Amino acid sequence: MKVLYDQPIENNHFLHDYQQGEPSARQLFHYAGDTQGVQDRLRYLDGRSFERRRLKQLLQKYNDSLYYGERAVAALEKLESEEAVIVAGGQQAGMLTGPSMVISKALSVIKLAEKEQKRLGRPVLPLFWIAGEDHDWGEINHVNFPVDGHLDKTRFEGNFLPNVPVSEQPFNAEEAEAFVEEAFSKLRESPFTKELRNEVRVLVHRSVSWSQFFAEMMRWLFKETDLIMMDPQQPEWRELGAPLFKSLLSKPGKINEAVYQGTVERAKAGYGDVGGINFDSGHLFYHINHVRHLLEYSDGVWRSRRTGDVMNTKKLLRESVHSPFLFSTDVVTRPLMQEQMLPVLHFVAGPGEMQYWSLLKPLFEALDLRVPVVQKRMEVHYVTRQVQQAAEKERIPFRELLNLPALKQKLQEVKHAALEVDGKAKAARVMEEMKEAHAALADEWVRQFPSQESFAQENWRRIEKEVGYLGNRLDAEQERTVQVHIQRLELIIGQLYPRREPAERQINILFMLNEFGACLPEQVSAKTDWKSGRQNIILL
Template sequence: MKLEQVQVENTNQLLQDYQNQQEAICRFFHFKNEQSAFEARLQELKQHPIRRKELVGVMRQYMQKFATSEKIEQHLTELEQDAVAVVGGQQAGLLTGPLYSVNKAISVLLLAKEQREQLGVPVVPIFWVAGEDHDLDEINHTFYAAGNRLLKHTYVEEGRVKTMASATRLRLDEVEEWIEQLFKQFGETAYTKELLAYVLEVAQTSHTYTDFFVKLMNDLFKEQGLLYLDAADPAIRQYEAPYFKRLIEHVAEIATVVTKRERDLEEAGYGSPIGATENAANLFYVRDGERYLLTRHDGYFMNQSANVRFTKEQLMQLVDEEACLSNNVVTRPMMQEMVLPVLSFVGGAGELAYWATLKDGFEVLGLRVPIFTPRMNFTYVTRETASNLELIGLTAKEAIAGGISSKKEAFDAKVYDREAKEAIERAKQLLAEQYEVIQRHIEEHDLHVERVVKKNLAFHKEQFDFLMKQIEKDVRLKHDVAYRRFEQVEQELLPMGGFQERVYTPFPYLNQYGELFIRDLFTLSLKTSKLHQIIYL
């Protein structure tokens, strides 16, 4: 395993400006992403009230069903005392979801370790699982490579009720079949039998999407001590009751300032990531595992689909009696800030966009936005891909920067049969000229066969085009091995035109390189950086 850190141009302007610490975007945050900000934030957190013993009690209760380690126990003990946290989060995707879930966890772990060394205080890594999310179509599938095609492999739920991921029960028979069919596509290696048996065993002891997700993630990162918190866990939502009341009390002010701040963001050229409105409650009402977004109207919190309407006082009472509220993209970061001593939040470009709208909303609650650290980007290069890159004459950096297309076009131009193309074009031109002679003849002799002539000409042109396509097909077949190299590299490094971390799960790589795949990553000289991390496996 070898590491190469390279500069890859970022196409997301907001993220690019933030990474370069441009004032145009940094003014939307309380802290810049620099070491002096971490030192200032640490001092600020000393005054930040956290109910530590109760919080860690909830986290221990949640994590007791997962495998533990010395590092996990150390981090829980430190959090109970005076530790601060680096936090990242993600939806509960099947087989951990796309690789960026794993890459985000690595980013959280690296930043926590670095800041522990820099600040000289305990800094613990926490993964905030978005188990309350109910858009199951985003998490119920993965992709795999089949020849030169990329195929989607979907686990289909019974019915279409959109319950939260942590409330959606997995059907064991269907999940096992989904897993087995997917592993067949990975191919047989020395690790396949054991890895498949392990994943099936985890599935058998998992009741929901979130169970399955956290058990797999925990086994990957338990030795590094990554902690987990499920936003949909009834115990954590009960713990959050006073914070929900605080949000309810200030809901109108939060909606107003977030809506205004989003307009400012749009005027600055960064778009409107949330679509905020001043009548939003920015809270969901939860009933039987389903979430209903509340809006405010005439002094009431309401949702017509759920046929519910609450006064502020009724909602406050419900918070005490039931764990029935859930956060949206606006209030989730605020809740996270009230629950945890957040030194820094690690997120992607999408999260950065909506966090940029929240500064004034945090201030309404007497809070400040923690340091936002962009997650790192990784590309994993298999031995086959490395070999094909060398034969093509491309570096991995050039390939992920889009160089595959131009190299393939140059190869096309090199092998293309231009003589055949030119000969066929000349023949088509001669044919058109002769048909013009025929056309003039029938007009002069008042013959009514123009449609037949046009149809006949079109037929011959189609035959010439067909001939050219057959020649191209034969050329392609002649150079099939070379074209397959291009396809393999493109499919591995830029599937669907984007980074591999947005498409593949880590399991094809675990299948190929074994369970030490993740452990070995931490033996590399990885450090938090805006550079793209290329890992040669």
């Protein structure tokens, strides 16, 4: 394995400016990602108090329940120290960990924590926040593998409850194992397949929920690291979150005003809207028989967006204190929950998350909190030997493999260069030239035999088809002379950018583990260094 590094050219205006440290983007946050920003954040955390012993107990209890949780449990002993801080990142609990960008994010959390602990000389713990309260089942109920040149989706077909959090979805080990077996059936039999299948089966039968299965998989893949797993959907965590739930219910106008102010400040900085923000939302979910109801607040009344039913405000406030497990946060207020409970130094975000976080500074300030240092996660691109060989033969530098527009342009140039004559265009010109002459002939046919007009029309369709076929055949025969080059370029694009999107956003990591072994994530971790937004090109 060899690792090459590169920094992507950010096409998004905001992300480009943020990564470049432009004041227009950085002013939307409390801290810059430089040395001074980190020191300022540390001073702020050192001035706050956290329920460290309780945090340690809850996290140790959860991680100790995981088959490979021993390293995480040991690392958590440091959390009672007033100097201990956290690097956090998170994701939904996807099937078999979901797309491999989840692994990239966990790797980013681990490497940044390692770097900061060494640099700062104080405990820095890596923590992965499982968004177990999320209920978008369609986003996570499947995995994609490349099969015969295309992406094949394996979907879980077992029992599920609509609009119920992932952590509370029914989990049946036999159904889960059937899904795992179907997924493995899409992979070729390799020297690693049997061991992988057996390991995953063990983790399935240890699990009692989909979020635990996710956590089991993550700790297995990073068992030689200190990565700490956390599922805030557990009732104990929502007890700690009770003060936030009460605050959100007590001052909804102030909360929405702050969210709106965040959009105003972003617009003033010169950046576009962030989709999906509802200014009537209470940014809080209320659970009725496990089903999540987004609470909306307007005209002094709380309502369920799902049903329109009016909610009793006094009852909601009472339950936020005595039954906090009935509430959960949304994408806007989840960061507040994290900030309230944990001493987070850095938050590692994907590009979409960073857009949301750019709105949150006024909201944090409304609750006397501050946004942590936000870092863009690293990317990890796995380049097989097959792709490397194709790139070498086409004289494409390995770093250029991440430039999709350049690859597509090169493919078109190869195809165009093969066409000494544009057969399709030439066939179209021939048809245009023939059209008038054929029309005259057809008119004569109709004059002589009016009852057989359709014969002339069918004759013209046959001519169009045959001339078009000749033009296409001319192009195809010319392309055949450069087909080997086209196949290499299509192989490169197909493996690195299936459906013209980066593979890490689509392909599940199990595909790579089946080819290169379960130790792959740890090998990558050992050979990579942290840098915000860095592209890691893994030459396998």
